[in-house]
Amino acid sequence: MxxxxxxxxxxxxxxxxxxxxxxxxxxxxxxxxxxxxxxxxxxxxxxxxxxxxxxxxxxxxxxxxxxxxxxxxxxxxxxxxxxxxxxxxxxxxxxxxxxxxxxxxxxxxxxxxxxxxxxxxxxxxxxxSEVRATVQPERVRAGEKVTLECATSCQNGSTVWFKDGHPMTKTLSWAQAEDTGKYSCTVKGHESVQSHPVALDVQYSPLNVSAEVSQAGLLSVGSNVNLTCNSAANPEADNYTWYSSSSRLQVASGQVLSLPSLEVSHSGVYLCQAGNSVGESNSTAVLLEVGETKINRVILLVGIGVKVVLILFLTLIIIWVRKGWCHPAGDSEMDSHDYENMKMRNR
Structure with a gap:
């Protein structure tokens, strides 16, 4: 018991x-x-x-x-x-x-x-879980569809995307020029830990094409000027063409149009066309004015005045020299006539 x-x-x-x-x-x-x-x-x-x-x-x-x-x-x-x-x-x-x-x-x-x-x-x-970001395709043209995916075995949070290290404020579906960059992702709540970045390359034809003149205002005859064509493009623009409204034809090619000795006939409106493998775009027109400036006219008048004074001065010198040579001979001849007259009287 x-x-x-x-x-x-x-x-x-x-x-x-x-x-x-x-x-x-x-x-x-x-x-x-x-x-x-x-x-x-x-x-x-x-x-x-x-x-x-x-x-x-x-x-x-x-x-x-x-x-x-x-x-x-x-x-x-x-x-x-x-x-x-x-x-x-x-x-x-x-x-x-x-x-x-x-x-x-x-x-x-x-x-x-x-x-x-x-x-x-x-x-x-x-x-x-390791977070992996993918972008398909990696290279697109502006306006084409693009897909971003963030792969992780953790399903306890929504996905957060970053572009160039900054949180994204829009959903990326159709690629635009400004979407080129590096993208990474993570699970919400773990923003300090991001996936390895993946690159998206958005190609587009030249944008914001502009023609710039090296000198502003009225340009004097004989001076020189450069016109430069600038644009934003991906890939970079590699084809530049210049047009003039006066001739309505192509006047030059290359990013810089150089006019070393201006004439009045160079006056007119100019524009450039920038192109790459995606497309072409035109700049806004710029006005080129060539003429006689006030300074040039003053210099011209002064030059003419100096020439006139020089001509008058030379003319006076020539007249004076001629007179100097002529007067001595005349005086000798008159003296000779006076001597002959005196002899005749003495006889």
Whole structure:
């Protein structure tokens, strides 16, 4: 009879101890993005009066077809990457940082008291997914359809897209010139960890074509001027043609039109056409005015005045020189006539 009572008390004590301890995981199935951080939220209980002496987290893996649990502190790949957030009372939460794909697996919690050690019966299964961005096709022409896809095994959040490192504010469906750039994606809530970027190349014919004149205003005859054709294009414009309204024909080719010695006939409206493998576009027209400027007219009048003065001055010199040669001969002849007259009188 006494033996039966002792056995009954032993069974009841074991049942009470077994029911007193537990480990509960808030979310036993987690998925996180490579490079991000994850937190295993955990609560554990034990028999009143017991004192917790040790806590630890383990990862399970197969070794020689035997399932083993290895403490994270014994795994070099986890050094400086995991952080125990719990205590030695009831909180057993764990954080793992800079997640890698091989962190995928089962995780267990263990704690020990003065009298017994316990391992969680259940586990947390963590899936670490690498996010991959794709763009199809990678090269399109403006106006063509383009598709962006973000692939990840985590389905616990919506996709967030970035263009050149900045969050996108529009959905990309039909490519435009400004859509050229590098695209990356991630799962919402993990914006600091993005996929490797993929490039989208949108090709388009020349835009914003402009013709610029090196000198503004009225240009003087004989001066020189350059007209330059500029545009935004992908690929870059490699074909330039210049047209004049006066001739209505092509006047030159090349990005720069040089007019080294202007004439009045060069006056008129000019425009350029820029082209690449996608198409061609014309610039707005620019007016070129060539004529006699006020300064040129002044210089011309001064030049004419100087010439007139020089001619008059030379004329006076010539007259004076001629007179100088003529007067001495006339005086000698007159003296000779006077001498002959005097002789005749003396006779």
């Amino acid at each position: 006494m033996i039966a009572v002792l056995l009954l008390l032993t069974v009841k004590s074991a049942g009470t101890l077994s029911a007193a301890w537990s480990v509960t995981f808030e979310n036993p199935d987690l998925c996180a993005v490579k490079g991000s951080s994850v937190t295993f939220r955990c609560i554990y209980n034990y028999t009143d009066g017991e004192t917790v002496r040790k806590t630890g987290w383990y990862k399970g893996h197969l070794k020689n077809d035997i399932w083993k649990r290895v403490e994270l502190s014994d795994l070099p790949s986890y050094h400086h990457r995991y952080e125990y957030l719990g205590d030695e009372q009831h909180n057993c939460s764990l954080a793992v940082h800079d997640l890698q794909v091989n962190d995928t697996g089962y995780y267990y919690f263990h704690f020990g008291t003065d009298t017994i050690g316990r391992r969680s019966k259940t586990s947390v299964y963590l899936t670490v």
